[in-house]
Amino acid sequence: MGYARAVVDGDWVHVSGTTGFDYTNMTISDDVVEQAEQCLRNIGAALDAAGCTFADVVRVRCLLPDRADVEPCWPVLRACFGEVRPAATMLMCGLSDPRMKIEIEVYARRPIGDPS
Numbered sequence: 508m509g510y511a512r513a514v515v516d517g518d519w520v521h522v523s524g525t526t527g528f529d530y531t532n533m534t535i536s537d538d539v540v541e542q543a544e545q546c547l548r549n550i551g552a553a554l555d556a557a558g559c560t561f562a563d564v565v566r567v568r569c570l571l572p573d574r575a576d577v578e579p580c581w582p583v584l585r586a587c588f589g590e591v592r593p594a595a596t597m598l599m600c601g602l603s604d605p606r607m608k609i610e611i612e613v614y615a616r617r618p619i620g621d622p623s
Contacts, residue, residue, distance in 0.1 A: 569610070
C-alpha cells in the first residue's frame, strides 16, 4: 500500500498512523513503552521535516490492541504532549501486525509565517 508518512496541506500537517518500528533497521521492541517512545521519535522526525514540532500538534490519536497497555504508555505520552494539550482519542483495535502494540497519528498546524 502506498502512503506518505506525513502530508502537508497548507497550514496543516497530517502524520499517518505511526508504529514503534525503528525504520533504520526495521526492528520493533516487544515492550509497549519502548514502542510508544519509538512512535514519537518517528512522528517527531516527520513533524520536523514538515517544519513543525510537537508544540504544533492539535490532535493525537492512539490505537492499541490491548487495554492493559494504555496506562504504561501514559508517562511517555504525557512527557510529549502534556504541555501541548492536544485533542486526544484512544481506541482499542487490532493492528496490521501482531508485533505492533501501539500506533499513533497526529495532526499539526504549521506555525504562522512558516515559509516552507
